[in-house]
Amino acid sequence: MKIVLNGEVHDVSARTLDAVLVEIGFDGLLATAVNGDFVPQLERKTRVLKDHDRVEVLAPMQGG
């Protein structure tokens, strides 16, 4: 399945959001959104992704 994660195309074998994050190698304090909608941490294990889904993985960053 091909998804767009943080603007880059990834070909992943995992199906749930949680598993995709592990497959790509993310760790730590993160927030996720799929197709523009927030997906809470507790829902990542059950959130099944589809081909061409747009996933955003955000982390704390400097800000003003």
Place this chain on the structure above:
Amino acid sequence: MKSFYGVSLANPLMLGTAQYPSPAVLAEAFKASGASVATVSLRREGRQGQGQSFWSLIKKLNIWVLPNTAGCHTVREAVTTAQMAREVFGTDWIKLELIGHTDSLQPDVFQLVEAAKLLCSEGFKVFPYTTEDLVVGERLLQAGCEVLMPWGAPIGSARGLSNEYGLRAMRAEFPDVPLVIDAGIGRPSHVSQAMELGYDAVLMNTAVARAGNPVAMARAMALAAKAGRLSYESGAMEPRDMAEASTPVIGKAFL
């Protein structure tokens, strides 16, 4: 001092965390300023986990964290970013920024009010980055905001308080609302000016981070805030058009 959603801040400075020469300078500048609040953001995480080390640094400051929705141009973007920030930073506080103009980074106050309504209904404690427009301020309060953050000048411009008249009017219109000057600060004198107008706090980033010596500038900003507040509480005299001698005329020698 007024409280911010029930929180009394020991120091009226809110300081951004971007653009410092190094993490060590950031930490030292925060210590020197005594700032009570650090603004932070959310951005795409890299594979190296850069965001994790930044967050460790901020946690060690042991101060209030105010996440922002910087760079958002639509209500949907801002609301989703706020929801993500609440989970990551573990706070209902959100600095709501909805940018409407590319060059001036002026807030889109129409979308701002709409987003504020949605976020307040979801339990967020919204700190809206707005203009000094009194009607917009009233709408934001009606939406559920308990703090207003008018801009001093465009973000990063260092121009100070562009519309002192408008900001003074805002203070007079909302005497019981915590007001924060957000953006446009360049020098400690701007901070003093804001505090002398009776503002409750000042939020800045670039003026400290981009100073030749950010740590010393952070200290200067803190002193300016203290001086400005003390001046406001002390009742400064009104300016006059004409001179009035301070030395008594009576008793002057006839020479």
